[in-house]
Amino acid sequence: MKGLFAEPMGVDFSAALADGLHARLTGSTPQAMARVTLLTNTSRMARRTEAALASRGATLLPRIGLVSQLAPLLAPGEAPVADISSLATRLRLTQLVDLLLAKEPGLSPRAAAFDLAGSLANLLDELQEEEMDPSAFDALDVSDMSTHWERSLRFLRIVTGWSARDGNLTEAAAQGLALDRLVAGWERNPPQDPVIIAGSTASRTPTRALIRHVLDLPSGVVILPGLDTDMPEEAWQALTEEAGHQDHPQYRHAALLAALGRTRSEVPRWSERAPAVPARNALISLALRPAPATDAWRAEGPELPGVAEACAGITLLRAPSPGAEAATIAAGLRAALAQGKRAALITPDRALSRQVAAQLDRWRIIPDDSAGIPLGQTSPGRFLLQLAEMRGQPVEAEPLVILMSHPLTHSGRGRADHLTRLREVEIELIRAKPLAFPDRAALTAWLNDPEKPRLNDAWTEWLADMLDAVAAQPDSAPLIDHVTSHLELAEALTRGSADEAGALWSDAAGRAARQMLDRMIDAAPHRGETAITARDYARILHALLSGEEVRETFSPHPEVMIWGALEARVRSADLVILGGLNDDVWPGQPAPDPWLNRAMRRACGLRLPDRSTGLSAHDFQQAASGAEVWLSRAVRSAEADTVPSRWLNRIEGLLGGIGPHGEAALAGMVARGDRWLATAALLDRPDARHPTARAPRPAPRLPRGIKLERISVTGVERLIRDPYAIYAENFLRLRALPALRQGPDARLRGEIVHEAMERFARAVPDTLPENADAILRATLEQALADIAPWPGPRRLWLGKFDRAAADFLAAEAERRAKGRPLHLEDTGKLTINSLGLVLTARADRIDDLGDAVAIYDYKTGTAPAGRQQRQFAKQLLLEAMMVEDGGFAGIAQRRVDEVAYLTVGTRYAETSPEDFGPEAIARTRADFLKLIGRYAEGQPFIARLAPDLLTYVGDYDQLSRFGEWDDTQSARVIPVGQ
Structure with missing residues (x-):
């Protein structure tokens, strides 16, 4: 129970970890397992390892933690506590960025201050993790770069100086201090019980330092995931030469072993589990060689053993569209489930995973999505964001109806009555007017209409109060005022007219949203007393809610999973589908850094963008090493042809160039994918046993005696x-129904011109006076003011009318002469x-x-x-x-x-x-x-008999089911009343 170990590709790492731990503790007391300290790279791996350990029966569990959170390993009095939260730090930095943008408006829009502060906070955390001395910025030479980087560098010097003088212990600094205290404690009193680090690729400096110290402990163990043992030693050594190939999947392992002075031969296996397909490991290892070493394909490729065996379990899916890809993946998951297999889709493309989940719903299968959904897309998140976007401006019709119809609005007693009354207001007031900006005055006038008086009760008073409250929300105020007023209004809306506790905070998503708002209230004073607009507050809230994810409380299917790329390190399934294998997805584009370019990062010793590509490549290599694997991509998106993932390109290129046996293996992979595409396409075809007839082009004929009156x-x-x-x-x-979304459209413009012309003709009934142009313009301005409540379009339309007014008056004078x-x-x-x-x-x-x-x-x-x-x-x-x-x-x-x-x-x-x-x-x-x-006499009423243009849209096209038929088809006479 000491030393550096590894597991190869194609092994269920969590299960292998549990196997090796049980094997080494065989014969020990049950308490021996509880004395083990296990540090994993993610909480998901921790849960998976617990399940693997418990699968053998009742047992005590080790003390499990994360390599990034070491404070729980310290004594209660030694654990450092951050003085300031990450959100508070980001809000402080927002003030600095806002001052920078005020001085340098060409750098970025002021609305981007919060997002830029987030990237700046990440950079400061990276400086602490990589132990970079801020004085390194002083040594940077940017004289041959654009002025943007010179300006950015000056600002970074200011920020790092401010951060050093601030004195507050940030969360990143607290983690670094926890590592220092833990190591100091180990040096004074080394723990005799096992301490294991498992699943980490040592991509961060603190983790590498922790690994070195754990290996010095009497019972310190480090287990590396997915170590490539098929790569020749010469190619392995080349990974870390000079700048290194950080985009290679094995770079982190090679760099760690080089730093420890170890070779791969000196790293034994932790367990005895065999890889799923050893020949596949060798194939992918050769395909992913660094670009300068791909000449090895010519030398090693033709002699590569077991190519047919390696490719027998691979299906290559080239779907014509993202929709077809999602439907085929769903069909494959469903078929695996019918065969008693566990199946998983692994993709970083959240749009694809949502499409697959929607396709699975046709079989009422709810997949176990490990990522959950963004908090901003949950019901409480959408409610809060909708309300935030309405604050600080006049209440508009469409957003009001959307907000009032939300399931969380008036979610207590009387919800059904609320919806009934709201529908009445929507149809008879908002749509019928039409009323672009509903307010208390318009609602009161409608209620008190002498021709049709309506019920005025507690609900209508509540609605009027809500209209006033939304309109009265501050447009410019400190952040703390925005959060508190937004929270109060949200709770008033969900309580409803019955003033009961609503369901806003009742489920997991609601509780997460409330915790987010509470954190904003705690951190808001760090933004200062500077006023921000309601729109800026909505942007901040959107960014924070989008950055949080929450898992729904329903029970998904236990055998159908959707995983992110990290899951490939710790979990396995009988069928693994790697979806969305296109460039910019696998791998994704590194997040743009507005503060340091690549050369500046290299000079400072910071992490390069290639790091994220290499980590993604390692995830791909592990996921593609399973027993049965699908490699899936859509060859075209909604806009253009797509580019295959570089790793998929390499695998296809290698197989296509090593000879007939490689070409045959590739053809088999493609053929299997084509069969699945054809199978999935059948799902959307009408069933011959239960044909679904397309609707005919209708031509109803009235019965005798009934006619148009x-x-x-x-x-x-x-x-x-x-x-x-x-x-x-x-x-x-x-x-x-009149459209709910009301705006300055062509219909309204026509109404305004008609109104203005009528007023002008009444004001000037006879010969035109000398000031006819002034009268005409005044009538138009009045009509615009009465009918169009949008200042911008009013000025635009007035300008257009001014260009036609002179010619109109000249022609009008001739008409008045007659x-x-x-x-x-x-x-x-x-x-x-x-x-x-x-x-x-x-x-x-x-x-x-x-x-x-x-x-x-x-x-x-x-x-x-x-x-x-x-x-x-x-x-x-x-x-x-x-x-x-x-x-x-x-x-x-x-x-x-x-x-x-x-x-x-x-x-x-x-x-x-x-x-x-x-x-x-x-x-x-x-x-x-x-x-x-x-x-x-009985001629049928044919649908769309002579439409004006190809773009003609009728009010009753949906009723006639236009689209199931087209304008070229003959109509079918339908006798009415028989």
Whole structure:
């Protein structure tokens, strides 16, 4: 029970650790196991080792800790306690970064101060871990670099000086002090009981120091995971020559052995467990040789033994898309489960793991996801973030409804009544107005509407109070004020009108979120009294919640796992699927360092970005050494073709270049993957035994005796283009709800221009005065102020209107010379007795020309012209027909001399039918009667009969199940009422 040991690739490390420990303690008393101190690299490995030890039956367990947390090994009075938390340190650094960005605004946006402070805090922790003297910054020469790095270096000198003078013991410094005290205690009184470090690759300086001291103990043991024993000694020695190959999976082991003066032959096995596939270990070892040594492929590759055996258990999956990759992986996991195997997906791609989990849901399988989910994506996290993003600004309609509909809002007694009342407010107030910025005044006016008074009770008073409270949240305040006011408002929302304790903090995610807010309250004074905006507070909260993960309390399936890359070191499964094997995923891109570039880090002796690549490579090498392995990637993402992972590229390149036996092995791997892709594709095909018919293009036909009784002039164009929409609106009585997301769109702009034109015509009923331009602009400004509550779009639209105003007034003067606006926004109704139909219209403007009239319609977009007016856009011609037939009560039957669309957009234009006159009106009348007559005789209402453009979207496309059919298919007549 002393010395340096290792386990090779393809071995379940936790189980091997338990085997070796039991073997060495055989014959000892049961208490001997309890006297062992075991230090692992992660808490997951600690749990896994406990399970492996307990699997042999009832036993005492060793004292298990982490190599990064040594304080529990010290006596109670010796354990150092940090004076300041990592969050408090980060908030302090945020003040410094904020001052830097104020002085150097070109460095980064001010909103990035908290994120930059996080990377700066990590750098300061690294300086302490690597025991770097801050004076090394003074020796750096950046004269041949960009000014950015010179500016960064000056700032780092200030920060390290401030950190040295601060005097507070940080969490990183406390860990370093714990190591010093532990080592000093061991030197005074070396422990006689075993102390074991297992599973660490010694990638950090404190861990390497701890390993050296443990090996000096009487019963000190270090067990290295995944030591490559197949690499030739010459290649092994080359790993640490000069700068070293830090991106190689075995670099850390080679550097540690070199520092200890050991060779691999002097490192015995800890257990007697055999690797799953020894030939696979040799194949992957050769494939991952450092780039300068890949000439060994030519020499060693053709003679490599057991290539077929090494590749027999590998399936190479080249999916055409991420969705296909997820579906195929899920199918493989499901098949393994049916065969009684334990199966695991290992991937650092969280998007892929979520897709696989969603695919598994088709079989009601909930995988055991070791990473959990980010706290910001849990129900309490989303609730807190939604509320945080609404603070400090007027309450908008869509975010309000989302927040009020959240399961945690009003989560006590009366939740069902809350949802019913909220739906009423949403449909009858917010959507119907539409109301972009709901507030107490609008709610009160709606409640007290004399035409339709509504219930005003404790719930409506609570809703009004919440509207006031959200709107009154501070936009600029110290961080502590933001946290406390946000917390108070969140609890008031979850209590609801019944004022009962809600469910915000009731589950694991809620408790984690509350702990995060409590830590923010404790650390907030370190941010100082400087005011920050509510948006900055929301960014800070989002960053903190996204950085925490929480596991749900439900019971997942014990035999289907989703692991991160680190799990490959400590756990094994019968089937291991390595998913997302594309560059930038395996390995991922190192996090960008805004403070030190690669050359500066090398000069200071700090960790290089290659370190993270090497650690990821070691995880890959261990995971790929299992008995049955899938190597999976999507050859194309949603945007472009992907690049295979460098390690997968090397394996394919090696197999493809060592001769026919390698090519045959690679072809077999690909063939197995293609079979699984084909199998997964069958899951989405209709089952021949239970065919799922695609919906036909509907063409409902009304029963005899039921016919269209009312239609508007604008509805006639819909009847021509999309008869099904008229059927759904008039006979099914379905109406599209107004959009909840309200903004300055084209519809609202048209409404504003119509309102302004009506006000201008009423203000100036006759000849235009000299100040007509001022009057016109004033009416538009007033219409904008009344209808569009967005200052930015108001100014933009006003500017566009100004460019068209002069041309409009010039043309308006000519119109006023011929007549004057007689009827504005007038409604008309024409009864056609022969068809039993009422035709309705709302004319924007009808001018009195004496013995005739002119009809005008305002447009802000492109007006229909030419063939569109002849075939579809019959609005103006139908209004002319109604005037001649007496359809407007306030207008005597008269001749119509002119109809035109007046476009008031970024420019002014007039558009009239090319052949307008009595013949055109007569032709329109005849065509209209013929059109309505055909439907009265039983013509079916075909969906999307003549859509305007390929991008045409109708209100009833979902009802007609458009997408299961397309515009090229023939319609199926559907008799209604039979």
